[in-house]
Amino acid sequence: MRTILGRAGLIAGAIFLSDACAQAQEWTYEGEEGPEHWGELSEDFAACGAGMMQSPIDLAGVNARGDVMLAMAYGEIGARLPENHHTVQVAVDEGLTVSSAGETFRLLQFHFHTPSEHVFGGASYPMVAHFVHQGEDGQLLVVGVMFEEGEASEQLAAILEAHEDGAEALSVDAAALAPAGAMYRYMGSLTTPPCSEGVHWHVLAEPQSASAAQIAAFEAIMGENARPVQAQNNRLLLGPPD
Ligand SMILES: [Zn+2]
Numbered sequence: 001m002r003t004i005l006g007r008a009g010l011i012a013g014a015i016f017l018s019d020a021c022a023q024a025q026e027w028t029y030e031g032e033e034g035p036e037h038w039g040e041l042s043e044d045f046a047a048c049g050a051g052m053m054q055s056p057i058d059l060a061g062v063n064a065r066g067d068v069m070l071a072m073a074y075g076e077i078g079a080r081l082p083e084n085h086h087t088v089q090v091a092v093d094e095g096l097t098v099s100s101a102g103e104t105f106r107l108l109q110f111h112f113h114t115p116s117e118h119v120f121g122g123a124s125y126p127m128v129a130h131f132v133h134q135g136e137d138g139q140l141l142v143v144g145v146m147f148e149e150g151e152a153s154e155q156l157a158a159i160l161e162a163h164e165d166g167a168e169a170l171s172v173d174a175a176a177l178a179p180a181g182a183m184y185r186y187m188g189s190l191t192t193p194p195c196s197e198g199v200h201w202h203v204l205a206e207p208q209s210a211s212a213a214q215i216a217a218f219e220a221i222m223g224e225n226a227r228p229v230q231a232q233n234n235r236l237l238l239g240p241p242d
Pocket of ligand 1: 111112113
Protein backbone atom coordinates (compact mmCIF):
# COMPACT_ATOMS: atom_id res chain seq x y z
CA MET A 1 0.00 0.00 0.00
CA ARG A 2 2.88 2.28 0.73
CA THR A 3 3.65 4.15 -2.40
CA ILE A 4 3.61 7.32 -0.34
CA LEU A 5 5.08 6.71 3.06
CA GLY A 6 6.45 9.25 5.47
CA ARG A 7 7.60 8.69 8.98
CA ALA A 8 4.48 8.60 11.13
CA GLY A 9 5.30 11.89 12.80
CA LEU A 10 5.33 13.74 9.50
CA ILE A 11 1.85 12.74 8.56
CA ALA A 12 -0.38 15.68 9.11
CA GLY A 13 -2.33 18.31 7.25
CA ALA A 14 -4.70 18.11 4.38
CA ILE A 15 -3.60 14.74 3.03
CA PHE A 16 -4.14 11.79 5.32
CA LEU A 17 -1.46 9.40 4.25
CA SER A 18 -1.73 7.40 7.45
CA ASP A 19 -5.20 6.22 6.44
CA ALA A 20 -3.75 4.82 3.25
CA CYS A 21 -1.06 2.97 5.13
CA ALA A 22 -3.54 1.46 7.59
CA GLN A 23 -5.92 0.49 4.79
CA ALA A 24 -6.44 -3.24 4.49
CA GLN A 25 -8.13 -2.81 1.10
CA GLU A 26 -6.00 -4.31 -1.65
CA TRP A 27 -5.80 -2.78 -5.13
CA THR A 28 -4.03 -3.69 -8.31
CA TYR A 29 -3.24 -2.39 -11.80
CA GLU A 30 -5.59 -4.74 -13.66
CA GLY A 31 -8.82 -6.66 -13.30
CA GLU A 32 -11.54 -6.18 -10.71
CA GLU A 33 -9.35 -4.22 -8.34
CA GLY A 34 -7.71 -2.25 -11.17
CA PRO A 35 -7.65 1.52 -11.76
CA GLU A 36 -11.19 1.69 -13.25
CA HIS A 37 -12.53 0.30 -9.96
CA TRP A 38 -10.31 1.97 -7.38
CA GLY A 39 -13.02 4.49 -6.50
CA GLU A 40 -15.46 1.68 -5.64
CA LEU A 41 -13.11 -0.44 -3.56
CA SER A 42 -13.31 1.69 -0.43
CA GLU A 43 -14.98 4.89 0.77
CA ASP A 44 -11.47 6.16 1.40
CA PHE A 45 -10.67 5.76 -2.30
CA ALA A 46 -13.66 7.83 -3.50
CA ALA A 47 -11.42 10.53 -5.04
CA CYS A 48 -10.00 7.90 -7.44
CA GLY A 49 -13.41 7.76 -9.12
CA ALA A 50 -15.02 11.13 -8.43
CA GLY A 51 -12.05 13.51 -8.17
CA MET A 52 -11.77 16.28 -10.75
CA MET A 53 -8.05 16.96 -10.19
CA GLN A 54 -6.60 13.51 -10.67
CA SER A 55 -3.17 12.41 -11.88
CA PRO A 56 -1.52 11.47 -14.15
CA ILE A 57 -2.54 13.61 -17.15
CA ASP A 58 -1.35 14.12 -20.71
CA LEU A 59 1.23 16.91 -20.57
CA ALA A 60 0.48 17.87 -24.17
CA GLY A 61 -2.49 19.77 -22.71
CA VAL A 62 -0.27 22.73 -21.76
CA ASN A 63 -2.36 25.91 -21.53
CA ALA A 64 0.26 28.35 -20.22
CA ARG A 65 4.01 28.68 -20.59
CA GLY A 66 6.72 30.02 -18.32
CA ASP A 67 9.64 29.12 -16.12
CA VAL A 68 8.67 27.02 -13.14
CA MET A 69 10.58 28.15 -10.07
CA LEU A 70 11.57 25.12 -8.06
CA ALA A 71 14.87 25.17 -6.20
CA MET A 72 16.15 21.61 -5.79
CA ALA A 73 18.64 21.09 -2.97
CA TYR A 74 19.55 17.52 -3.87
CA GLY A 75 22.73 15.52 -3.33
CA GLU A 76 24.09 12.30 -1.88
CA ILE A 77 21.91 10.75 0.83
CA GLY A 78 21.51 7.54 2.80
CA ALA A 79 18.48 5.44 1.91
CA ARG A 80 16.58 2.20 2.57
CA LEU A 81 14.39 -0.01 0.40
CA PRO A 82 11.18 -0.67 2.35
CA GLU A 83 8.97 -3.57 1.27
CA ASN A 84 6.35 -2.41 -1.24
CA HIS A 85 4.17 -4.63 -3.42
CA HIS A 86 3.39 -1.96 -6.00
CA THR A 87 6.73 -0.35 -6.75
CA VAL A 88 10.42 -0.17 -5.95
CA GLN A 89 10.60 2.51 -3.29
CA VAL A 90 13.72 4.24 -1.99
CA ALA A 91 13.11 5.89 1.39
CA VAL A 92 15.75 8.55 1.97
CA ASP A 93 17.26 9.95 5.15
CA GLU A 94 16.41 13.50 6.13
CA GLY A 95 18.31 16.29 4.44
CA LEU A 96 17.21 16.87 0.85
CA THR A 97 14.61 19.50 0.02
CA VAL A 98 12.97 21.48 -2.73
CA SER A 99 11.60 25.02 -2.32
CA SER A 100 8.68 26.55 -4.13
CA ALA A 101 7.19 30.00 -3.52
CA GLY A 102 9.04 30.35 -0.23
CA GLU A 103 7.91 26.99 1.12
CA THR A 104 10.30 24.11 1.76
CA PHE A 105 9.32 20.50 1.07
CA ARG A 106 11.41 17.63 2.42
CA LEU A 107 12.18 14.64 0.23
CA LEU A 108 10.71 11.51 1.85
CA GLN A 109 11.11 8.86 -0.81
CA PHE A 110 11.22 8.18 -4.49
CA HIS A 111 9.80 5.25 -6.41
CA PHE A 112 9.35 3.99 -9.94
CA HIS A 113 6.65 3.19 -12.49
CA THR A 114 6.96 1.22 -15.76
CA PRO A 115 5.88 2.69 -18.13
CA SER A 116 5.65 6.40 -17.22
CA GLU A 117 2.33 7.63 -15.85
CA HIS A 118 2.30 11.14 -17.34
CA VAL A 119 2.41 11.02 -21.12
CA PHE A 120 3.14 13.47 -23.95
CA GLY A 121 0.47 13.42 -26.65
CA GLY A 122 -0.44 9.88 -25.64
CA ALA A 123 3.16 8.63 -25.72
CA SER A 124 4.72 7.33 -22.54
CA TYR A 125 8.36 6.90 -21.59
CA PRO A 126 9.39 3.37 -20.59
CA MET A 127 9.94 4.41 -16.96
CA VAL A 128 9.50 7.29 -14.54
CA ALA A 129 10.77 8.09 -11.04
CA HIS A 130 8.54 10.07 -8.65
CA PHE A 131 10.29 12.06 -5.93
CA VAL A 132 7.78 12.64 -3.11
CA HIS A 133 8.20 15.63 -0.79
CA GLN A 134 6.17 16.92 2.12
CA GLY A 135 5.86 20.52 3.33
CA GLU A 136 5.55 21.71 6.91
CA ASP A 137 1.77 21.75 6.66
CA GLY A 138 1.61 18.22 5.23
CA GLN A 139 1.14 19.25 1.59
CA LEU A 140 2.79 17.01 -0.98
CA LEU A 141 4.99 18.00 -3.90
CA VAL A 142 6.10 15.36 -6.40
CA VAL A 143 8.85 15.72 -8.99
CA GLY A 144 8.61 13.30 -11.92
CA VAL A 145 11.71 12.26 -13.86
CA MET A 146 11.23 10.39 -17.11
CA PHE A 147 13.69 7.73 -18.26
CA GLU A 148 14.42 6.85 -21.88
CA GLU A 149 16.52 4.00 -23.17
CA GLY A 150 20.19 4.86 -23.52
CA GLU A 151 23.29 4.74 -21.36
CA ALA A 152 23.07 2.84 -18.09
CA SER A 153 22.55 4.90 -14.95
CA GLU A 154 24.98 4.37 -12.06
CA GLN A 155 22.32 5.37 -9.56
CA LEU A 156 19.77 2.89 -10.91
CA ALA A 157 22.46 0.21 -10.92
CA ALA A 158 23.07 0.79 -7.21
CA ILE A 159 19.35 0.64 -6.42
CA LEU A 160 18.85 -2.56 -8.42
CA GLU A 161 21.88 -4.15 -6.79
CA ALA A 162 20.63 -3.27 -3.30
CA HIS A 163 17.19 -4.66 -4.20
CA GLU A 164 18.66 -7.94 -5.46
CA ASP A 165 20.94 -8.32 -2.46
CA GLY A 166 18.16 -7.47 -0.03
CA ALA A 167 20.51 -4.79 1.29
CA GLU A 168 19.07 -2.72 4.09
CA ALA A 169 20.95 0.48 3.40
CA LEU A 170 22.45 2.21 0.42
CA SER A 171 23.60 5.63 -0.67
CA VAL A 172 22.08 7.46 -3.62
CA ASP A 173 22.82 10.72 -5.40
CA ALA A 174 19.43 12.31 -5.93
CA ALA A 175 21.01 15.18 -7.90
CA ALA A 176 22.37 12.72 -10.45
CA LEU A 177 18.99 10.97 -10.78
CA ALA A 178 16.95 14.18 -10.97
CA PRO A 179 19.01 17.10 -12.28
CA ALA A 180 17.13 20.41 -12.13
CA GLY A 181 15.79 21.71 -15.44
CA ALA A 182 12.75 22.96 -17.30
CA MET A 183 9.53 21.45 -16.01
CA TYR A 184 5.78 21.16 -16.22
CA ARG A 185 3.62 22.10 -13.23
CA TYR A 186 -0.01 21.59 -12.27
CA MET A 187 -2.19 20.61 -9.31
CA GLY A 188 -3.11 16.93 -9.20
CA SER A 189 -3.33 13.88 -6.99
CA LEU A 190 -1.58 10.78 -5.76
CA THR A 191 -1.62 8.30 -8.64
CA THR A 192 -2.36 5.40 -6.28
CA PRO A 193 -5.26 4.93 -3.86
CA PRO A 194 -6.48 6.91 -2.00
CA CYS A 195 -5.79 9.31 -4.93
CA SER A 196 -5.77 12.31 -2.56
CA GLU A 197 -5.80 15.66 -4.35
CA GLY A 198 -3.82 18.81 -3.56
CA VAL A 199 -0.51 17.40 -4.83
CA HIS A 200 1.88 19.93 -6.41
CA TRP A 201 3.06 18.09 -9.52
CA HIS A 202 6.31 18.97 -11.28
CA VAL A 203 7.52 16.86 -14.21
CA LEU A 204 10.97 17.50 -15.66
CA ALA A 205 10.85 18.08 -19.41
CA GLU A 206 14.21 16.42 -20.09
CA PRO A 207 14.34 12.63 -19.74
CA GLN A 208 17.26 10.85 -18.08
CA SER A 209 18.76 7.72 -19.53
CA ALA A 210 18.68 4.13 -18.33
CA SER A 211 19.87 1.04 -20.16
CA ALA A 212 17.34 -1.31 -21.72
CA ALA A 213 18.47 -3.95 -19.22
CA GLN A 214 17.87 -1.61 -16.28
CA ILE A 215 14.38 -0.69 -17.47
CA ALA A 216 13.63 -4.37 -18.02
CA ALA A 217 14.91 -5.18 -14.53
CA PHE A 218 12.57 -2.62 -12.92
CA GLU A 219 9.67 -3.88 -15.01
CA ALA A 220 10.42 -7.47 -14.02
CA ILE A 221 10.17 -6.50 -10.36
CA MET A 222 7.15 -4.16 -10.55
CA GLY A 223 5.16 -5.29 -13.58
CA GLU A 224 3.12 -2.60 -15.35
CA ASN A 225 2.31 -0.17 -12.57
CA ALA A 226 1.11 2.97 -14.35
CA ARG A 227 -2.32 4.46 -13.70
CA PRO A 228 -4.04 5.48 -16.97
CA VAL A 229 -4.21 9.17 -17.89
CA GLN A 230 -6.98 11.17 -16.19
CA ALA A 231 -9.03 14.10 -17.48
CA GLN A 232 -7.30 17.47 -17.26
CA ASN A 233 -10.66 19.18 -16.71
CA ASN A 234 -10.39 22.85 -15.90
CA ARG A 235 -6.82 22.86 -14.73
CA LEU A 236 -3.92 25.16 -15.39
CA LEU A 237 -1.00 23.20 -16.86
CA LEU A 238 2.14 25.29 -17.03
CA GLY A 239 4.79 24.11 -19.50
CA PRO A 240 8.33 25.27 -20.19
CA PRO A 241 8.85 28.31 -22.49
CA ASP A 242 8.82 27.46 -26.22
ZN1 LIG B 1 4.38 7.40 -8.33
